[in-house]
Amino acid sequence: MSATATTGKGLEGIIAGDTSICQVDQTSLIYRGYEIADLARHATFEEVAYLLLVGEKPDAEQLRFFRDELVANRALPRQVVEYLHAAGPMLAEGTAVPMDVLRTGVSILGNLDKDSQDNSPEANLRKAKRLLAKAPTIIGHMQCIIDGRELVAPNTGGDAKLSHAANLLYLMSGQRPSDDYVKTMDVSLILYAEHDFNASTFTGRVIAGTLSDMHGAVTGAIAALKGPLHGGANEAAMEMLKEIRTDIGPKNEVGAVTEWMHRAFETKRKLMGFGHRVYKNGDHRAGILHKMGRAIAERQGSEQVALFELGEIVQRIMLEEKSIFPNVDFPCGMTYFVMGIPVPQYTPIFVASRLSGWCAHIAEQHANNRLIRPIANYTGAPLRKWRS
Ligand code: SDX
Numbered sequence: 547m548s549a550t551a552t553t554g555k556g557l558e559g560i561i562a563g564d565t566s567i568c569q570v571d572q573t574s575l576i577y578r579g580y581e582i583a584d585l586a587r588h589a590t591f592e593e594v595a596y597l598l599l600v601g602e603k604p605d606a607e608q609l610r611f612f613r614d615e616l617v618a619n620r621a622l623p624r625q626v627v628e629y630l631h632a633a634g635p636m637l638a639e640g641t642a643v644p645m646d647v648l649r650t651g652v653s654i655l656g657n658l659d660k661d662s663q664d665n666s667p668e669a670n671l672r673k674a675k676r677l678l679a680k681a682p683t684i685i686g687h688m689q690c691i692i693d694g695r696e697l698v699a700p701n702t703g704g705d706a707k708l709s710h711a712a713n714l715l716y717l718m719s720g721q722r723p724s725d726d727y728v729k730t731m732d733v734s735l736i737l738y739a740e741h742d743f744n745a746s747t748f749t750g751r752v753i754a755g756t757l758s759d760m761h762g763a764v765t766g767a768i769a770a771l772k773g774p775l776h777g778g779a780n781e782a783a784m785e786m787l788k789e790i791r792t793d794i795g796p797k798n799e800v801g802a803v804t805e806w807m808h809r810a811f812e813t814k815r816k817l818m819g820f821g822h823r824v825y826k827n828g829d830h831r832a833g834i835l836h837k838m839g840r841a842i843a844e845r846q847g848s849e850q851v852a853l854f855e856l857g858e859i860v861q862r863i864m865l866e867e868k869s870i871f872p873n874v875d876f877p878c879g880m881t882y883f884v885m886g887i888p889v890p891q892y893t894p895i896f897v898a899s900r901l902s903g904w905c906a907h908i909a910e911q912h913a914n915n916r917l918i919r920p921i922a923n924y925t926g927a928p929l930r931k932w933r934s
Contacts, residue, residue, distance in 0.1 A: 595902035619679035620703025656761025674905035686717020740903030783819030784879030819876030839881025
């Protein structure tokens with residue numbers, strides 16, 4: 547038995563294993579050796595997903611084949627479409643939110659996948675591609691059902707001519723998106739794709755570590771990502787900004803925002819979209835998305851620009867008074883809002899992207915596995931007799 551490492555709560559600072567997929571630290575975010583700003587500037591999400599799943603940048607032929615596979619697998623099985631229609635009243639009632647419905651849809655996909663019980667590298671890669679292809683279709687069909695609209699291209703899962711990011715937007719709205727929306731969505735998917743042993747990825751690895759299957763591990767990861775301390779923060783951050791806007795009115799008066807923030811500080815309220823377990827000097831992804839989202843707002847009008855300016859005032863106060871930086875979820879909330887995406891679909895879109903990282907980690911765990919089983923520090927009652 548090796549020496550036990552003690553840790554702060556939440557395994558802070560503990561190295562829980564090795565990975566060749568991603569490196570996250572104060573100075574950089576690297577996917578398989580490529581720096582995130584380099585990928586955001588020069589790659590597409592399809593290329594990044596291939597890089598994460600296969601380990602190398604695809605050449606033109608490999609990329610064409612990968613893209614064609616994703617397109618060919620976008621449509622959903624009848625059983626999943628039937629479930630999505632059945633989930634309509636659950637969503638309307640509020641007993642289920644889109645993240646819950648996406649989680650169940652993925653679970654049903656597992657029940658229908660011919661490779662479901664096969665954890666081999668080849669089967670895991672096939673399942674990863676099918677999940678990547680189908681998650682946007684679950685999101686898009688779900689949004690049409692919420693809106694009471696006809697499903698968009700249910701037989702094909704969208705428009706084969708559209709990229710992954712463009713088709714996701716098309717499936718949700720029924721409108722083919724503008725180039726700037728497509729580029730911004732594509733970069734957001736690249737930024738969200740992978741982040742080493744974050745809570746949802748680690749959840750997936752723990753499940754895979756028992757030699758359970760990929761769909762089960764992804765289902766668990768979706769449940770973990772939903773939480774507002776993790777992926778759910780992109781929705782919560784936008785709801786927080788809407789609350790501030792309601793409370794202070796349409797003008798961004800710094801005094802009123804400062805008063806709002808101080809009331810939040812007094813009640814020890816966690817301000818969503820801020821802080822990070824690893825990044826203490828800023829999230830390498832946040833500035834990239836903020837810039838793109840703000841550029842869309844500036845092409846739209848003063849109300850949208852005012853939202854970003856409100857966000858910038860909040861960021862400035864958090865930094866000056868708490869030394870806390872925004873994480874990627876803060877600019878994501880504002881960016882998806884000005885793109886007209888319904889707030890409850892923000893974290894499902896995070897899933898559509900992070901599936902690439904999750905599936906890479908699940909396959910890596912299966913390929914070189916040891917059961918993940920830490921020990922606990924007992925703080926309960928001392929030893930005692932049941933019959934005194
Ligand atoms: C993601 O891990 C990843 O890589 C995740 C992710 C990924 O790509 O997978 O990057 C995606 O999940 C980003 C994080 C999204 N979550 C949020 O925005 C929720 C709000 N953030 C906080 O809950 C918090 O910052 C965490 C959960 C993200 C990190 O928390 P830690 O490391 O456990 O730090 P902590 O909560 O112990 O905070 C340390 C101090 C505390 O003050 P004290 O109680 O010691 O006086 O900083 C304060 C906290 O109160 N603090 C905040 C704050 N974040 C930290 N105070 C107000 N608002 C915040 N957001």
